[in-house]
Amino acid sequence: MGRFILTRIVSMAIVMVGISVIVFTLSRMSGDPRLLYMTPGTRFSQEVWDARGRDLGLDKPLVMQYLIWAGNAVQGDFGDSVWHKRNSLDVIRERAPATLQLSGISIIVAIFSGVGLGVLSAITRGSVTDLATRGFALIGQAAPPFFLALVLIYLFAVELDLLPTSRRGDWTHYVLPVTTLSWLASASIARITRSSLLEVLDSEYVKLARAKGVGRSKVILKHALKNALIAPLTVSAILFASFMTGTVVVETVFAWPGLGRLAVEAALQNDFPLVTGLAVIFAGIFVLSNLVADLLYAVIDPRIRIY
């Protein structure tokens, strides 16, 4: 097990280094970083320009520049945000809670509703309930999130005038964004739960339990579900990683003051230090969630550990 964890962590580190090289290259392709901090129309004197270059390490070879940048990045310093005029990490730290809250609540909602619907669908296989549940899953996997969000806004905010459409506030502000964000994840979890529960219900030990006279609901709850939940739970860690993309859309539509909206703003304002910081942090969360998924899987299913 120790060896397994070690190899996963090493490959995670390699991936992060690769991502940082790509991000650094992209940020340098955007032009001389000195230009970012210039107000348009003004000019630096040559001395100031050169001094600024030395400060930023631009007189050194590119490899050294990368190492300096990476060294700073590891310490959480991605440079000052051009737009917000202060350390990027501080800006990110300020906006992070809104996103973590939104995606945290969404993943919990998605797991409970997804597992519930999946189990319901599996035990009523072939019935109207099963069809309805699979319909819900199909919608979740085919509807673009922004479309879902706009339809929900139209129905619940415009027509019924029940819920607010934007910004944070009391619990009513959470209903629509959380619904939008969790729908796709919930749909995926429901599909996986359904198929893995059906598979387990078909296995020998469940049949034996049934033959011994254990009741149907007890077999499902005590015998089958334990094994059937492996797949959906590991997948939910990966789904959490995919929320990083989902939040960009959902936060844009619902004017949610989190990291996703910050990323769109930063990109549209040409704010490179901020965008690179966000990219590295998003990648970090993504890689970590995948690591958690791998570890969860290895803990639950020992056969995986050989790899």
Add this chain to the structure above:
Amino acid sequence: MRLSILEFGSTRLGSLLAALRPLASIKGSWRFARRYPVLPGGIILLLVILAIFAGQIAPQDPLDSTLSDTRAPPVWLAGGGWDHILGADHIGRDILSRIIHGTRISLMVAGVVLTAGMIVGVTLGIVAGYSGGIWDEIIMRLVDMTYAIPFILVALVAAVIFGASLQLVLILLAVFNWPPFARQTRGLTLQLRNAEYVLSARISGASPFRIGVRHILPGVINIVVVLATLQVGGLILTESVLSFLGVGIPGPDPAWGSMVADGRDHISTAWWISVMPGIAIFLTVFAFNFLGDWLRDYFDPRLRQL
């Protein structure tokens, strides 16, 4: 008998015609509809026709705006007319015509990206799986890395550096689209490389290139086609998300995602501006997902993990 997509010889055609025979009776038609993906197949056929003949089918010019028709409702609502069957958008362009022309964009993006991703992914997958060793390690780490990059952020950054354009969307999507193909192909190649017939080819002196193309490629191509079909929906969704955020296909071209974005500020007064193109995206993605699932089950039910 399994129907291979790539072998449409005369006998295959004959068996296809035989498969169509139940359509002669009502009961037979019902059975046919339950067995084959008729609805999604029909939607996809319609989309392809719309994409090819967009210029002829669309009732109006998709870019032409008539200011007096601003936010005209669809024909079945009060105030709607046959001029704009699905209504007109916020600057008086015909929504139906724009959706029809948008089909062309969506299918073209999916087609180009899949072709590129498939060629690169399958080639690298076969190389990784067959040669193993250091190449395998490099290619698979590259795959892991591509999976771990937050796509949307790279897209946002790139759109700012190079400016949003159709070419950029194609390149970005292709760069992020090859890993699933590489991963799947590698796995299959690992199984095939020790098969009797591959070993015999090797002993009789076939070059690695020849083995890859003549002996391994035919063994993986079915799965690759299924995987490609399953990817279409996701690609169309991703492209629409980029266009919605304003970093995809630039206006005034009628990309479905940007059409939905156009209607965002008018959702309380003219919901159809957003909802109509949204339904178009939904139906398209639904049809391709459904067809992909069906193809997967048809070729091999064990592939449920795909």
